[in-house]
Amino acid sequence: MVPVEKxxxxxxxxxxxxWxxxxxxxxxxxxxxxxxxxxMTEEERKEAADRAIGCTGLKPYENRLPGQLSGGQRQRVALARAIVGQPSILLMDEPLSALDAELKLEMRREIRNIHKLTGATVLYVTHDQSEALAMADRIIIMKDGAIEQVGTPREIYMDPQTVFAATFVSRCNLLKGVWSNDCFKVDHENLLLSNPMIAAEFRAKGLYPVRPEQINILPEGKGLPAIIAGKQYNGREIHYSVQYRDEIFTVYSSFQTEYNPGDQVSLTLSA
Amino acid sequence: MEINRKARSFLIRGTVYLLAVLVFLAPLLRLLAMGFRSETGYGPGNFAELLAEERTREAIVNTVVIALTSTALAAAAGSGLAFLVAYTNVKRKGLLEFLVLLPFIIPSYIITLSWSSFLSTKGSFNRFLTALGLPAADIYTMGGIILVLGICNIPIVYVNVVHMLRKIPRDMEWAARACGYTQKQAMVKINLVSALPAVAAGSVLAFLSAIDNFSVPAFLGISSGIPVLSTYIYEKAIGFGPNAFPLAAALSLILSLIAVGGTLMEGVFVRRGAFTDSIREDYSVRIRLTGGKRLAAEWGTIGILLVLNIIPMISMVLNAFLKSYGLKLRAENLTLENFAFLFHNRGVAAAVRNSLLLAVVTSLACIVLGTAIAYAKVRKNSRSAHLLERCAALTYAIPGIVLALAMIFHWTEPVPGFRPGVYGTISILVIAYITRYLVLQIKGSTTALLTVDPACEEAAAASGRGIGALWGRILLPLLTGPILSGAFMIFVPAFTELTLSSMLASAGTKTIGLTIFNYQQGGDYNLAAAMSVMITAMIIAGYCLINRKKLLFQYKEEKGHEPTYSAGNKKLRQNPSAQGN
Known part of the structure; x- marks a missing residue:
């Protein structure tokens, strides 16, 4: 095995x-x-260090010790140290997990900028789904040490290949039913869904993944009868948990109509 | 009611301040004044007289040279051993650590005796050397004093460094390796540099302990005419010249000055930037030595430690069974007479009784006072308690021989017109021991109290129980263990104390340490050895009794968990300095 330093x-x-x-x-x-x-010559070294310090915005702090820096600044020192030697691969082990929400968004941007500047391959480990979707060119989803799915963020989000990928990344709800060819009949309902894109694992298990934003809530009418169980106000949208038979579905809905826990509603699906 | 309470708190605070001044500060001020007093009045005359003497200059130079070189020895060996135990995958770390920490519980005069019997001119080792045509090793030299002091101070450096090494996060090494450095380079550039403050702090403590130490230079230096300040002060003070005490006081001030110089050195070595204390210790193996190397490191180190700590001890034990000093080890020369003499001698029995009494009374007084002060400090954030701790720390930090002198000056007449007549009785020893060791218990009880959540006490109050139930049912059950383990570190040094008692004890109040010292000075080496064997056996038996649970269970090294072997030795580290002998 090649030792780390080589x-x-x-x-x-x-x-x-x-340190x-x-x-x-x-x-x-x-x-x-x-x-x-x-x-490297002495000048090249100085130039490389200046460049790394410059592009991480650490110029004003270059003579400070880590104890005198804020969390975000420390993060940038760690970044600068990692990129200064222009390595062909950059490993990042949950680099943003120690930061607060506001800083996280800012550092995401900076890491993407640095990636663009250096052109190095970045291997980035995270368990924040939105971080992965926002930053990656390619995502590898792993569970228990095995790869579940490899793909671009769009592929992973829109077309999950495994139940884990579907529920973990896009928070899919799973309808139970029976597949025949490309048609899915939902149990207990007179509802046929047709989609040739659904992966084999769902077909084998008799499941149909539905993303939270694919479900519409209507006051009444045709659809799956359900009861609003919970409601979280999230700014741009409202996250409902809705009880359908003995399962809880997650639904993201805009403000057109607001429902309250206990309301009887009807769910329809959109593409 | 309100006025009453105010008056009471004022009275209590007044008493505490008075106590702090009277018990802890006044003796030192008396000493300071005495150092400047001469027959003609106050002035620097004593210093001029002393520095004009060749022997004083020699003592100062010897003290500094011995302290510096023995500290270098202790720092190198202590740091190396700490590195081995903290980072590598050697096995038998429990045994290793026990051997390293042994000089903590064995008084330094017993270690000195063991070395002098190991390296005696007619001893097997020196016969072996001369048979090879090499010059015989002589322990009664500067080199001998340095060697024994160095060995005694290894654990002080060790405990300081081993914790720091474990606290350095492994990420920091890995980061250096990801930057392109080998493990060796990372160790030097990151771990060594990070551990430097701890090495410096440990070295300063070792330096202070070397300056403070009386028994090693007294056993090895007095007979061979190597003066150091601590023994020179002793000689001056018991010399009873007209100007004996003022001169001894002036010498004490010089010695204290060197001690202060040592503490200031720390600042030179410690670089900016430090760790926060909250980092947890990491017990995982960082350097994996391959089979042969591991065995070599493990058994090599154990072998060296056996030579340093155990073989001299065995030689002393054998000497204790010899009819007279220097005889060959043969069946016809062996005898139990030395022990029989000790068991029948009234002076020995009285000394054991005195030391036991002193140790018990001192420990109990320190437990009560120290815990009360710690409680006031931690829970009530009392200013007077903080002040009391500072003062107590001061009397612990100054060399023992200096404190002994200050005790004599102060307690013959603590306030003008009041002569309690404690000098010459055992009371002065009790007072001196409490003055010296109280800070250890304040620190120990503070650590113990900090582990109890204040909410536990509030819950007792909220349950409607009074202060009796609070202490009896809540605090004492939680604190007894840690407080007692702190008191152990007072009991052992008080039991084997020599420095203070060498100055303060009188004919009827001799202690164990003083008895051994007198035998050694009088040339009764076999009796001194026999008594040392007895005392060592008592200490080790006590240690095993207290730690029986931890010694019985095999330690397992689980990642991230503290192995039991170091939990067992933890009490030895609460006060990483072995002063008092």
Whole structure:
């Protein structure tokens, strides 16, 4: 096995792993002084460090110690240290999980910018679905050490291949029923759905995935009879949990009509 | 009612401040004044007189040289051992740590005796050396003092460094390796640098302990004419010249000055930036040595520690059974007479009784006072309790021989016109021991109290129970264990104390340490050895009794969990400095 130091990689740790006795500049220069970069001249090193410090916006803080930096600034030091040697692959192990929601969004943008600037492949581990969808060119969904699905964010979201991918990433509701060819008959209902795109695992298990925004709630009329069980106001939309028979469905709905827990409603599906 | 309460709290606070000044500060101020007093009045005359003497200059130089070199020895060995135990996959860490920490519970004069019997001129080791044509090793030299002091101070550095090494997050090493450095380079550039403050702090404590130490230079240096300040103060003070006490006081001030210099050195070594204390210790193996290397490191270290700590001890035990000092180890030379003498000697029995009484009374007084002060400090955030702790820390930090002198000056007449007549009785020893060791119990009880959530107490109050139930049913059951383990660290040094008693004990109040010291000074090496064997056996038996549970269970090293072997030795580390001997 090639020892870690011989691999051409940069890594951002979940805990940042900054060295408390080194300044920001010393952190960034550290990889450049390793045997891996022995061919670089002094000027090249200075230039590379300046570039990494510049593109992470750390210029004003370069003489500070980690203890004197905020969470976001520490994160950027960890990033700068990882990219300064221009490695061909960057590993990021849940780099944003230690930050608060506001900073997370900002750092997502910065990491994407850095990715564009350096062109290095980034291997990014996260269990925040929206982070994965927002940042990745390609997502690998893993469960219990095995790959569930590989694809672009759109493929994963719109066309999940496994039950886990469907429920974990796009929060799909699963209708129970019987498949015949490309047609799905929902149990207990006189409802036929047809979709040739649904993956084999769903067909084998007699399930049909429906994303929360695919369900419409109507006050009454034809559709699946259900009761509103819970309601979370989320700003742009309202998240309902709706009881249909003995299952709870998640439905994202806009404001056109508001329902309250206990209301009898009827659910219809859109494409 | 309100006025009453105010008056009461004022009275209590007044008493505490008075106590702090009278017990802890006044003796030191007396000493300071005494150092500047001469027959003609106050002035720097004593210092001029002392520094004009060749022997004083020699003592100062010896003290500094011995302290610095023995500290370097302790720092190197202690840090190396800490590294081995904290990071590598050697096995038998329980045994290793026990051997490393042994000098913590064995008083340094017994370690000195064991070395002097191991390296005695007619001993097997020196015969072996001369047979090889090598010069014989002599322990009664500067080198000998440095070696024994270094060994005694290894655990002080070790406990400081081993915790720090475990607290350095592994991520930081990994980050360095991801940056292109090998494991060795990462260890040097990251871990070593991060652990440096702990090495410095441990070294300063070792330095202070080396300066403070009286028994090692007294056992090895007095007979061979190597003066250091602590023994020189002792000689001056018991010399009873007209100007003996002022000169001894002036010497004490010089010694205290060196101690302060040592503490200031720490700042030079410690670099900016430090860890927060909240980082948990990580017990996982960081450096995996392959089979042969691991065995070599493991048994090599155990072997060295056996040579340093156990073999001299065995040699001392054998000497204790010899008819007279320097005889060959043969069946016809063995005898139990030394022990029989000790068991029948009234002085020995009195010394054991005195030491036991002193240790018990001191421990009990410290438990009550220390816990009360800790409680006021932690729960009530009382300013007077904080002040009391500071003062108590001061009397612990200054060298023991200096404190002993200050005790004499102060307690013959604590307030003008009042002579309690404690000097010459056992009371002065009790007072001196409490003055010296109280801070250990304040610290121990503070740590214990901090583990009890204040909500536990509030819950007792909310249940409608009074202060009796609070202490009897809630606090004491929770605190007894940790407080007692803190008191153990007072009991053992008080039981084997030598420095204070060498100055303060009189004919009827001799302690164990002083008795062994007198035998050794009088040339009764076999009796000194026999008595040391007895005391060591008592200490080890006590230690095993207290830790019987932890010693019986095999330790398992689970990742992230604290192995039981270090939990067992934890009490030894609460006060990482072994002063008092």
């Amino acid at each position: 691999r051409d990689l940069g890594m951002v740790f979940q805990s940042f792993a900054l 408390p006795h080194m300044t920001v500049r010393q952190h960034v220069e550290f990889p450049l002084k390793s045997p891996r970069h022995r061919h």
